[in-house]
Amino acid sequence: MLELKSLKKYFPVGRTLLRAVDDVSLTIGNDDILGVVGESGCGKSTLGRLALRLIEPTAGSVVFKGIELTRLPRRKLSLARQRMQMVFQNPFASFNPKLRLIASLIEVCRYYDMDTATAHTKIRRLIAEFGLSEDTLPRYPQELSGGQLQRFAIARALLSDPEILIADEPVSALDVSVQAQLLNLFALLRANRRCEGRNLSMLFISHDMSVIEYLCDRVAVMYLGKLVELAPSDVLFRDTAHPYTQALIAAAPRLGRSRAAAVALRGEVANPGAGNAVGCVFAPRCPHAVRQCRAEVPTLREIGARHAVACHAL
Ligand SMILES: Nc1ncnc2c1ncn2[C@@H]1O[C@H](COP(=O)(O)OP(=O)(O)OP(=O)(O)O)[C@@H](O)[C@H]1O
Numbered sequence: 001m002l003e004l005k006s007l008k009k010y011f012p013v014g015r016t017l018l019r020a021v022d023d024v025s026l027t028i029g030n031d032d033i034l035g036v037v038g039e040s041g042c043g044k045s046t047l048g049r050l051a052l053r054l055i056e057p058t059a060g061s062v063v064f065k066g067i068e069l070t071r072l073p074r075r076k077l078s079l080a081r082q083r084m085q086m087v088f089q090n091p092f093a094s095f096n097p098k099l100r101l102i103a104s105l106i107e108v109c110r111y112y113d114m115d116t117a118t119a120h121t122k123i124r125r126l127i128a129e130f131g132l133s134e135d136t137l138p139r140y141p142q143e144l145s146g147g148q149l150q151r152f153a154i155a156r157a158l159l160s161d162p163e164i165l166i167a168d169e170p171v172s173a174l175d176v177s178v179q180a181q182l183l184n185l186f187a188l189l190r191a192n193r194r195c196e197g198r199n200l201s202m203l204f205i206s207h208d209m210s211v212i213e214y215l216c217d218r219v220a221v222m223y224l225g226k227l228v229e230l231a232p233s234d235v236l237f238r239d240t241a242h243p244y245t246q247a248l249i250a251a252a253p254r255l256g257r258s259r260a261a262a263v264a265l266r267g268e269v270a271n272p273g274a275g276n277a278v279g280c281v282f283a284p285r286c287p288h289a290v291r292q293c294r295a296e297v298p299t300l301r302e303i304g305a306r307h308a309v310a311c312h313a314l
């Protein structure tokens with residue numbers, strides 16, 4: 001479905017380059033929910049934006065259903081984007097406050113050349129699927145709760161029947177109970193599409209390990225722009241390999257795991273701009289770091305079935 005190949009995004013900051021995404025390769029299969037997890041600033045949102053080509057990569061490529069997006073002219077890119085949609089963290093920032101919700105949804109349908117009858121049928125169906133009542137449609141965004149409005153944001157993203165949804169921290173701004181409802185909704189959406197013989201893949205970005213464990217089939221763990229571990233969810237949580245992933249899981253309170261296994265992280269997250277070209281990006285904080293880790297960049301390699309890790313110590 002979607003293939004990210006050796007993607008890089010370097011931002012010039014002063015005289016140095018900030019390596020926001022540094023040589024990341026990932027694939028998302030049909031119907032796959034791939035979680036991307038890591039601390040603030042590790043490049044998750046940048047990766048999501050690159051996948052949709054909302055920003056241009058420094059190097060690398062994005063292939064969506066066999067189409068190379070990075071070289072596509074603008075007009076064709078907007079056609080491809082119809083099948084790829086994005087949902088953001090703050091729904092209040094993603095709706096026009098001056099438009100009633102129904103008007104915002106109709107506007108999207110018009111953009112995709114839907115006739116009025118089809119648009120109304122589609123909106124009604126999605127609203128019902130999302131457990132929203134029709135009397136919310138004439139309201140303004142600020143008259144809804146965050147949870148309700150995020151449902152609208154996801155419904156709006158699905159109006160064009162996308163095959164892939166890129167969700168950037170879509171539940172992080174919500175109450176825990178509302179988070180759980182929305183996570184169920186994401187799982188239900190995929191199941192419903194599957195019943196209709198369609199696919200809905202997702203790239204689900206979160207900094208919350210418990211959210212990732214609940215929803216995702218596979219997980220990609222990022223640290224300072226690099227992919228450090230990639231595995232199916234059950235494997236990642238059972239046979240956690242990378243010291244950074246171990247620390248993230250140990251720090252996630254809701255997973256109820258023994259803190260005895262916790263790997264304490266020393267020090268601060270390093271500056272992604274400074275001196276990271278040599279050695280492992282995690283070495284300054286890693287309890288297992290040896291001399292090789294400070295001299296050579298570890299490459300991602302398979303250590304088990306579909307389980308890859310970038311670490312010299314493993
Ligand atoms: N347009 C930009 N110009 C310069 N630096 C940027 C730009 N966008 C992002 N960055 C930097 O790139 C790095 C990765 O940012 P990104 O937003 O992708 O992180 P993130 O993992 O999504 O973090 P968070 O969990 O806080 O959302 C950060 O150091 C950020 O400051």
Ligand SMILES: [Mg+2]
Pocket residue numbers: 044045046168
């Ligand atoms: Mg982000």
